[in-house]
Amino acid sequence: MTINDIYKHYSDTIEKYQGRSGALKKTIFQIGTARLAIFIVCCIVTYLYWNDTSTVVTNIVISIVVFLALMKYHNSLYKQKLYADKQIENASNELKGLEYDFSAFDGAEEKIDAEHSFSLDLDIFGKRSFFQSLNRTVTSFGKDKLADSLINPQENKDKILSVQSAIKELSKNPALLAHFISIGQMTEMDKLNTKDFSVSFSQKPLLANSLLWKYLLYIIPLIHIIAGISIFLDYIPGSYYIYVYILTLVISSIPLKQVKQIMNTFDSKSKVLETYSELMTLIEHEKYGSAYLQNIQDELKKPSSASQAIRQLQSYYNNLTVSATFPVFLLFNPYLVWGVRYAIKVEKWTQVHKNDINRWFNTLSEFDALVSFAIFAFNHPDYTYPTPSDKFIFEGEALGHPMLHRDKCVRNDVRISKTPFFLIITGANMAGKSTYLRTIGINHTLACAGAPVCAESLTFYPGRLVTNLRTADSLADNESYFFAELKRLKMIIDRLQSGEQLFIILDEILKGTNSEDKQKGSIALMKQLISLNSNGIIATHDLILGNLEKEYPDNVKDYRFEADITDDNLTFTYKIREGVAQNMNACFLMKKMGITGL
Numbered sequence: 001m002t003i004n005d006i007y008k009h010y011s012d013t014i015e016k017y018q019g020r021s022g023a024l025k026k027t028i029f030q031i032g033t034a035r036l037a038i039f040i041v042c043c044i045v046t047y048l049y050w051n052d053t054s055t056v057v058t059n060i061v062i063s064i065v066v067f068l069a070l071m072k073y074h075n076s077l078y079k080q081k082l083y084a085d086k087q088i089e090n091a092s093n094e095l096k097g098l099e100y101d102f103s104a105f106d107g108a109e110e111k112i113d114a115e116h117s118f119s120l121d122l123d124i125f126g127k128r129s130f131f132q133s134l135n136r137t138v139t140s141f142g143k144d145k146l147a148d149s150l151i152n153p154q155e156n157k158d159k160i161l162s163v164q165s166a167i168k169e170l171s172k173n174p175a176l177l178a179h180f181i182s183i184g185q186m187t188e189m190d191k192l193n194t195k196d197f198s199v200s201f202s203q204k205p206l207l208a209n210s211l212l213w214k215y216l217l218y219i220i221p222l223i224h225i226i227a228g229i230s231i232f233l234d235y236i237p238g239s240y241y242i243y244v245y246i247l248t249l250v251i252s253s254i255p256l257k258q259v260k261q262i263m264n265t266f267d268s269k270s271k272v273l274e275t276y277s278e279l280m281t282l283i284e285h286e287k288y289g290s291a292y293l294q295n296i297q298d299e300l301k302k303p304s305s306a307s308q309a310i311r312q313l314q315s316y317y318n319n320l321t322v323s324a325t326f327p328v329f330l331l332f333n334p335y336l337v338w339g340v341r342y343a344i345k346v347e348k349w350t351q352v353h354k355n356d357i358n359r360w361f362n363t364l365s366e367f368d369a370l371v372s373f374a375i376f377a378f379n380h381p382d383y384t385y386p387t388p389s390d391k392f393i394f395e396g397e398a399l400g401h402p403m404l405h406r407d408k409c410v411r412n413d414v415r416i417s418k419t420p421f422f423l424i425i426t427g428a429n430m431a432g433k434s435t436y437l438r439t440i441g442i443n444h445t446l447a448c449a450g451a452p453v454c455a456e457s458l459t460f461y462p463g464r465l466v467t468n469l470r471t472a473d474s475l476a477d478n479e480s481y482f483f484a485e486l487k488r489l490k491m492i493i494d495r496l497q498s499g500e501q502l503f504i505i506l507d508e509i510l511k512g513t514n515s516e517d518k519q520k521g522s523i524a525l526m527k528q529l530i531s532l533n534s535n536g537i538i539a540t541h542d543l544i545l546g547n548l549e550k551e552y553p554d555n556v557k558d559y560r561f562e563a564d565i566t567d568d569n570l571t572f573t574y575k576i577r578e579g580v581a582q583n584m585n586a587c588f589l590m591k592k593m594g595i596t597g598l
Helices: 003-048 053-098 130-134 140-151 157-171 174-184 194-200 211-232 238-253 256-263 270-285 291-299 306-322 326-331 338-353 357-379 433-449 481-497 515-531 543-551 586-592
Strands: 394-399 412-416 421-427 457-460 464-468 502-507 535-540 556-561 563-566 569-572
Touching: 003 053, 053 174, 053 357, 130 140, 130 357, 140 357, 140 433, 157 174, 157 291, 157 357, 157 433, 174 270, 174 357, 211 238, 211 338, 238 338, 256 306, 256 338, 270 291, 270 306, 270 357, 291 357, 306 338, 306 357, 394 433, 412 421, 412 433, 412 535, 421 433, 421 515, 421 543, 433 457, 433 464, 433 502, 433 535, 464 481, 481 502, 481 515, 515 535, 515 543, 543 556
Parallel strands: 421 535, 421 556, 464 502, 502 535
Antiparallel strands: 394 412, 394 457, 563 569
């Protein structure tokens, strides 16, 4: 499949659902017109035959039945149209994404963390971030799972391979991915906070353990049956029934506070529960070849179907909510103790499934995150799945940054095949050093997550990535830029000394001090990193660091990004080359901008 095939897929999807949405809109209008006509005809017939009671009653009953049937059909059509419109919207957003406009997606700005080992440096979160380009999750906990898979890289080789297999399989089924997302967008999923929802299940039951109310569920209806039979057989006067009704109404109203408290556990979240059930149904009923996806499916099927259980809870909750409405409160509560009956059913449900609910939602979050990775894989047919290694290695051909336009992205190779080993990258301003470092970092992150990478090939060790590309000072902490950088470097040294194997990417070591201190400090740091048996890439303007290759020929390799000055014009190839940089461009650029005091 080529990128043109991807464009065509989304264009065809838009065309298909636009036709369906238009047809549904027309039918919905016709159903609405029919409902209005039935109402008008009912009124006319009622007026004309007002003195014929049987005709009027029959007319009203038939009109109500037909009206309600059409209303149910109308709601079904409206839901189908909403689904079609979501498919159109999502396909349109994917077409924009193929042109690197990801504004329609959530970048999770709230997850930006300057203290994290690499996420801030690699622009993982925020506006125009990599997460924004990747994120297609429809649940808040799926979004958390997706973010976690990036900021807490997987280190287990077998787990990475199993996730790769799952993403490969899902990416070949774009219809399933689109269906999952569109269903998930049918309601506002964030209305249900699953953490609070789960915690509520650990609370002591208010009614379910009460023997009194368990017996009253049977006794009260029996009282009405006995009273009715007694009146029918003339054992008691019919007027006495009003006392039976008032008594049972009062009794059924006693636990009203507890019933409302149980009802508030869900707080008008019935539609969200319905959507969760539909998403789980989709996962449960699909056939999977990947063992990872089969495990996800199995988790939703034990001890019983999660989708059916959630649907049952939704039904209980709907009936519980109805108990608070005026007609049900007066008619069903006195006879069937309706509110208490369904409050107990809800509490029993929570007791039965209190150990399942976290597992179900966690499983759903895993699938939700996989959908995002699968769409990413589908949208990038030229990307490749990297090979994880048992020992440190990071070797790749034609690596590019996934946020750079495919037509403009210049790809470069990388080779680190032993430990300890560092690449020292020198070069002019704007020549491509920082972009190269971020390219390495983001592809390492993707590789550890089990996703395809922007490369022709990549073999990697799923170790722990640490970067220092964007250190900032902090006025709030009274912390200078230099001190912030030192803290970052100390963190790296401490982790290495504790035995961690890190993949280190640094851009311009010790930027916050003078040139002489910087050179001495940079060389000392590099020697310490080598002595601690670490690996990584260092970008610098200090050409003196290029001498380290002579001192450590087995542990250091020099590479450069050059700025070529020809006929008073500055050009960049953005291609990495061996050796130490020859051309620097700061003075040239300053003269070009009219700063001539050099």
